[in-house]
Amino acid sequence: MFTALKAFKPTSESIPPPNNALKLKLPTSNLPVHYHPLNPLDFLLRAALIYPNKLAIAHPDVNSPAFYTYSVWAQRVLNLAYALLKAGLRTGDRIAVIAPNVPMMADALQAAPAARVIATAINTRLTHQEVAYILEHSGSKLILVDSEYAHLIKGTNIPFVISNDTGKSDDPYEQFLSEGRRFGAEKGWLGLEMEADENAPAFLCYTSGTTGRVSGVLTTLRGTYLAAIANAYEGQMNRGSTYLWILPMFHAAGWTFPWANTFAFTTQITMRSVDYPLIWKHFLNSGITHYCGAPTVQIGIVNDPSARCPPQVIKAYIAGAAPTAHLIGSLEKIGITPIHVYGLTETYGPFTRSYPQDSWSSISLEERTKLMARQGHSFATASETRVVYRPQDTEGLSGELIDVPKDGKTMGEIVTRGNIVMKEYFNDQEATKKAFRGGYFGSGDLAVMYPDGSVAIMDRSKDIIISGGKNASSLAIEQELASHPHVLEVSVIAREHEKWGERPMAFVTLHPQHASKWKGRHEDFAKDLKVHARKRLPGFACPEWVEVVTELPKTSTGKILKTELRKVVAKL
């Protein structure tokens, strides 16, 4: 499958010793015989035991491709764990990782729980200043950085290790691993004690946020374990699966897919960037069966010129924003099965899914994709999803939560609790208290609940448009505008209006195949889109203004930045 695979030789320190025990030392505190603390690292150790020679990580699209079997990968993770201990890190200390989807990132997310340190994977698209803030806030004591992003930590006082992403023994990262191997003195996995507390902090994920506020979401070992199993199960991932890393691993620890993959014994393919022709090369030639991505990425995939039906079934986990019915239909047309899930960094990524129903086979594609675009119901290992309002927003912990009627109309906030909710905002008791008031985590997403108990997001609370005293959901408007065949992406925000208070304004990018048609005629397009809207939306929800733009402002993780659009509107 990969031509470079045969030629690749891992460093000699990556080769495990014979009679390698693939288990951590039991805690010195005596655990009951019937109790084992849940730890997502166990999945990797088990994969290395049962399928040692199976390809675990393939990193083919670089000058120096690298390929690791489960056996070799586990040894590299072990080497990294020892290297972290050698560097002086202690239980609960933080390390930062700044890298795209490369083997070092995959290693670090497994090695951190092995060394009992907390990994914080930092978004490579942030500025030097933003990175400095996160390094400071997390108190990171060591940085693993990919050479392409070394400029982001220029001037730092924190020790760092650079990776040239070569996998070769002269690479500084490889030297760091080799030092770890030597420091471990072949004590192996049994030289590392497992964490006795499954609720111990596991990963620290900074939300890039659409609001500008950066928070450090602290997860637990237990939550990561249970979320990973649910993610693997929802897509029916198994030993025959090949997962393509399109979603950045730095995004909410890759939605726990680093551990969903080891749980399911898959092969993971890593790519340094979101490159659509390359994605299609893998879809068509590398047997990809699963990937994750936000709608903006999925739009890029379906609209790429290489797009055509792959020979195998591909399941796409879609989350990060609500996909339009149009997008879901487009994916299915080229043979990609969408699994629409919903979540936030605070919920380890996905925790709900729009569960397919038998009745969907007898309704139109349009109707079905609208149902599929709902956020649906909780995962098996998540707890309940509720839609509530707070009669008195007391800011206190005892604030009552009242469920909205299951009418598909009344809006409230999505809240949840349980094993797939973060432990806390790191070093921010106030923000944690506020997020957890009423005993549930408040998502900030406004939704309705249907009679079948499924939920559908209408908007972020701040994105609602109050038009003539009525609540217009910017998301619902976007869903309808996106069904216009010439629209590539659309974002709708509130704009002040003398008579109605607020009215929707739409920012639109045109589909490349149709853009030429409207060249110099954007006002005509605006009229066309308004006609399209009036057929589908109540008057108060129809866009009063339509602006065609070449690009929409986005966060580093691909979410559309309405804050930026609001700035534009404020100047109008």
Add this chain to the structure above:
Amino acid sequence: MFTALKAFKPTSESIPPPNNALKLKLPTSNLPVHYHPLNPLDFLLRAALIYPNKLAIAHPDVNSPAFYTYSVWAQRVLNLAYALLKAGLRTGDRIAVIAPNVPMMADALQAAPAARVIATAINTRLTHQEVAYILEHSGSKLILVDSEYAHLIKGTNIPFVISNDTGKSDDPYEQFLSEGRRFGAEKGWLGLEMEADENAPAFLCYTSGTTGRVSGVLTTLRGTYLAAIANAYEGQMNRGSTYLWILPMFHAAGWTFPWANTFAFTTQITMRSVDYPLIWKHFLNSGITHYCGAPTVQIGIVNDPSARCPPQVIKAYIAGAAPTAHLIGSLEKIGITPIHVYGLTETYGPFTRSYPQDSWSSISLEERTKLMARQGHSFATASETRVVYRPQDTEGLSGELIDVPKDGKTMGEIVTRGNIVMKEYFNDQEATKKAFRGGYFGSGDLAVMYPDGSVAIMDRSKDIIISGGKNASSLAIEQELASHPHVLEVSVIAREHEKWGERPMAFVTLHPQHASKWKGRHEDFAKDLKVHARKRLPGFACPEWVEVVTELPKTSTGKILKTELRKVVAKL
């Protein structure tokens, strides 16, 4: 699929009210927002929420067939929970259930954790005296009994409810459920508080045992939850699956498949008895995709005259004793994919599996089925499987465990620990201590470990044959003898021998298709089998004696009773 389905009407008390909240009340003790106690009942509530109208339980092969959707089934479980509370049961009390695979049994295993009582499902094949012992030992305060088995509790002082297995409103069991509904006064699921401690006792499973000793294995909510997920995952059970209840639910709580099925949203078909023509009727007409069974049952299935390739893929979980390579081959020939798992009542049923390897595609069926017959490696939610010996059998808790070399030869005992190990032997601290000495649960099964870390059972410790000072595994001998095409079942035990101390003696039943050939010529068959053995086994392991019998003595769960064969041998 089921002709009686359309005509069936559940009792009016089985119909849930509108706006039914499918969740338990949160514990009054404040749980952290990020923590939800694992509880296998949650899977049923979730199924009833997401797939209310999906067929959950079909019980078609009785005079009065019954069919319950997830929505209705959940209501019946709720009614039963309230009925138990009305009967005066309190948290931690025990109830007994004596029934074959019928809806009442399925209800009880879900309702017990809802009412926070401990269900003990009693083997229907036990004697009145044995049942009396279990009722006494468990301290059961209420009995749910199927009318066919009412004689087993004749004369009891314990209150009981009889089911005529009709699902009709004049059935005493249905009346009990209806009383529960009234007692609940429509407080619904929110009227029941969830158990805050996931390590609380869940089920009490009495082992029938091959040694005559009866022990009460106490499991936990957490263990049941995690074992059920693993079982569902190993067979890739999902919403499209239909599970046939061949394995009795009273056997180790159905190996946690009652919850594996609700986790995976399957349809379950219940049958009152193991009836091979009926099993084949369902295999061929009811879309069965999964079932569990001990090797003796699987032998009955493959040898039934109705056996032919079903139109869909059927996955068979095999456990309870080691299957012969011959059996695995026979299943595959008729299109049944065997999933060979291993466990004990003390491990919630299965906790290891023989994991398929890519290399198996290039070896002979015989070689492959031998590998598949190994017990393999631990499930994802189980902890490590070790093979150990105890240098000084101190009976103390600190007894050291030393791993045998991974040579595929040196025998030791299989031990394990972790989330898929029972909490304790109920009311038997001494037995618990003994079983847990060294910090691991000792299975009593003698095995070897191969270089790949997989384990293969050689024998129960008491079944080993010491022949000329060498250890002969009765299981390994049985495996080879079973490859003789005329052998249906075989059991090998030690018999005293003047010169060698012990020598193997084989008890054999002949395959019905070949029995006539050897009629009156059992000595000739014995010679033929010995020749077959000498080609495959070292001299000390060849059977010195072969006895053809019409039937082998078995426990009520289908395990061959070597204790009975030993009594026969002792008289020779």
